[in-house]
Amino acid sequence: MLSIKNLHASVEGKEILKGINLEIKAGEVHAIMGPNGSGKSTLSQVLAGNEAFEVTEGEVTLNGENLLDLETEERAREGIFLAFQYPVEIPGVSNLQFLRTAVNAMRTHRGEEEMNAAEFMKLAKEVSKQVDLDPSFLKRGVNEGFSGGEKKRNEIMQALLLQPKLAILDETDSGLDIDALKVVSDGVNALRSEDRAILMVTHYQRLLNHIVPDYVHVLAGGKIIKSGGRELALELEEKGYGWLGIKDEETADSAAN
């Protein structure tokens, strides 16, 4: 489904990704782990099409189509979904209006009829229940005044509504307490299907206890330095990133504490 070959990308002239190679097939769940600053978030942003990042080399295809030629909104319509690490607050645009506009943009792209306000409201209420968000959140500004956990649940709710082919989850576990982590994981697991792939980007392996990946990759210095199965994450948990010769201040700090 997704094929990344020798991907290089920079931001403000500084190279962050230095030759990423990754193949993801439909139905698979991949986890990318790595210390802060390794390029995890950059990879997510580049795949989603953030223009702040410049691709300097390499290619990315989604089901054979050159992804890098597509605008951000076209990528989304082709099935790329990024759950943001820091979902954006947009006061003045109601969550409901935002979600309906997005869903209808997808439907129009697929040649389906747009959903009217009443139909969409019904759907949105159902899905908000699935991620344990009170329907009152639909009336509020997009992510406006939401807690960290509510924002992450709102991201998963969007994924459930938009039904992407490839869902990229950028640090979706950060800032979640254990109950919220469970809700978010249940939502992600509900997304798992034969014709959908999931790419999780995470610093810690605790999310992987709830969403069990098929493959784990370790990203460091802008390259994937090790790939393996689920057991690789457990090994990292136990031994820390230092085990692979990677400096990781945060992990070292938390180990010291």
Add this chain to the structure above:
Amino acid sequence: MKPAPTLSSAFLESAGQSLPEALLELRKQRGTALVDMPLPTRKTENWKYSSKYLKLTDDMASTLPSEGKALSGQEVPGYRIVFLNGVIQPQASELPQVDGIRVASFRDLDDQEAAELADQLDNTLDDKAVQLARLNAARFEDGLLIRLQPDAVLDQPLFVIHEVTADASGSAFPRIFVDAGRHSQATLVEEYRSSGAEPVMVNTVTEFKLADGANITNVRLTMEGENVQHIGATGVRQQRNARFESHTVGFGGPLRRHDLQVRLEGEGGECKLNGVVVTQGKQHFDNHTTIEHVAAHCNSEETYRNIAADQSHAVFNGRIHIHQDAQKSNADMNNKNLLLSNGAEIDTKPELEIYADDVKCAHGATIGQLDEISLFYLVSRGIARREANVLLTMAFINELVEQIPLETVRETAHTRLNQFFDQTFQEV
């Protein structure tokens, strides 16, 4: 030093004599006082950013004809007054018939009513600050008088349609005077429109006197065409516990100026001033507001938003003056500005003058662009870029548009805003 330019004598000749004697006399006095008035230049502080847009050529001096045109406005439901080029058109109007409420054309007043009005007119605005609004007092051909007896309640909003037909150059000078008795209530909607393409000027003054406990809402939609200079002033004086609420939505033009001056003269008075301005192309819009906290224990709340696209230019100047005796004043002023292009300009200046020591005042002004990260977030969900731009721009003013108390007015504003979006954000 070169003397400042003054109004050409052509501007000081009032043609029509259809007003009662007392008002003709008032007009004449005001005209005489204008002879030496210096016109605003870029050195005039309150016209610093806008004088360059002002074009008072002699062909603008004639009064536009007030007859013989097909009239719009009939689609407006309920009470309505239609002004054509500054003169009320009774056949197109639908006057309220409510006990305790007098709504009349200045032309229809008897001598006694006219004399009473002449005494009241033209003392809500600070002459020095609204130089050009003074021209209205020297030139008005008609006007709308609204008198609310104590406790009278206007059961529906009154729409005033100010139509200007620009088939030839000239000016129109519509005027409104509202005298709201104790505890009376009314909503007045002013809508400024135009047809025709010749350069014209609308010079308009609206005055409100609010007695104790009166409650007035004023909505103002400025929507004339690209050929119309609009110089408007609204003056408000409030007594004890009176409440005034203003909602203005303005679209730019060759010159657009609105001065809004509120005097809180009795304790417990409250005003809320909301304003939205949208400009594009080479348009201009200048809002100058003044709130005078004269008495103690008054509240004022002011929120203005400007959006400037292309090479347009918006100006906001908000002055709050807390007088020495106005203890326990609460004043909150907020002005946010959105630049949609590198060529657009917005000048904003909050001014606070505080002479009392026990007051709560806050003011804030910001200028920014559409947030790239918000835009990325929206398009990453498949939303078209144009749609995302519209959502974010609308988000900037939505809160204020939604506060306009009438759905028909909100719809009119939305229709015009959509035209603005269509021209500003191209399909990609």
